[in-house]
Ligand SMILES: Nc1nc2c(c(=O)[nH]1)N[C@H]1C(S)=C(S)[C@@H](COP(=O)(O)OP(=O)(O)OC[C@H]3O[C@@H](n4cnc5c(N)ncnc54)[C@H](O)[C@@H]3O)O[C@H]1N2
């Protein structure tokens with residue numbers, strides 16, 4: 001099965017989560033579950049964009065004008081009266097333009113002496129006035145549903161007088177590493193043992209992508225131990241395992257979960273790294289069985305799990321289109337598995353993004369993965385390509401999109 005087909009099958013089996021209400025200040029990075037409708041207009045009234053004098057444009061003449069200043073309008077303290085012919089009001093940036101005035105004379109172009117203000121400037125009506133609602137109007141749909149909220153959106157919603165917003169609930173994703181050889185980081189390592197790097201790495205990735213990881217204990221390569229997973233997933237929205245996905249006689253995850261009701265949708269895809277990926281449902285719970293090699297587990301999470309999370313979050317575009325770069329090194333012809341080459345990213349002298357795959361692409365090499373900022377995509381059976389040729393990449397140095 002191809003990577004796009006596998007991803008489509010996964011996306012067809014996951015659904016947007018229900019909404020919850022959060023404080024606006026906690027909403028950055030969350031996904032709006034309903035449109036945000038402005039509760040007022042911005043600005044709420046015609047306001048001055050400069051410090052100076054609110055005047056009647058028709059009063060001003062290039063031959064010279066003398067006006068009588070009848071009051072003052074600082075921001076937050078509107079002038080209650082009316083500006084009549086030959087009159088002006090001292091005004092400051094952000095203050096409401098008094099009735100009768102239709103332009104702002106900036107103070108640099110005016111001379112004040114007592115109540116008297118003189119100028120030789122002329123102004124078109126509307127000069128230096130921000131019109132009521134010029135940014136947005138009351139009742140306007142200012143943020144659509146299904147948008148990842150940025151700091152800019154938070155500012156906009158605040159200006160529209162929202163203290164709370166509706167967002168989709170964070171997906172809760174259980175992660176279980178499997179393998180008799182696995183130990184917690186910090187443990188003393190005995191013969192044949194290795195440290196479980198997958199659980200902390202995947203938890204960090206999921207958290208950075210806006211999900212709530214639930215780290216389950218390591219599961220042994222044992223049918224009875226695997227069966228216990230079914231009892232650990234109450235209240236979660238997706239189950240991930242890492243390891244035990246391949247064809248070895250100790251790779252038991254699929255059979256171990258099938259004995260407690262897993263319906264396998266597919267197993268094995270034309271992808272490198274990550275050939276033994278599994279997908280199915282345990283009752284209604286989507287299950288993705290990641291390969292144990294940490295780089296394969298990471299790459300499969302980027303390619304399949306993050307789009308599934310985006311769909312659960314209610315984003316309209318679960319799969320981000322690949323970005324463009326040029327190759328920083330020659331790459332050989334590809335075989336029939338879609339490849340994801342771990343690569344450095346730089347800019348060349350022309351400002352182009354250059355992706356340079358690391359010479360060794362072993363799916364157990366975490367140091368190379370950590371130094372990589374992108375995956376260079378190599379289509380099945382792609383011909384050899386030269387340094388400088390265009391290529392498609394998935395960035396892995398930022399995952400919240
Ligand atoms: N005869 C074949 N052997 C293998 C095939 C195959 O098609 N035929 N596929 C290879 C590929 S590709 C991959 S990827 C791996 C995937 O195997 P598993 O998913 O069964 O993973 P394990 O055997 O459990 O582990 C593989 C490797 O990764 C280490 N590992 C496992 N879990 C963790 C963890 N939580 N933290 C750190 N490292 C972990 C494990 O010790 C192994 O070294 O299978 C190939 N074999």
Ligand code: MOO
Pocket residue numbers: 271272273274275276291293296363364
């Ligand atoms: O597909 Mo495996 O992921 O080469 O290590």
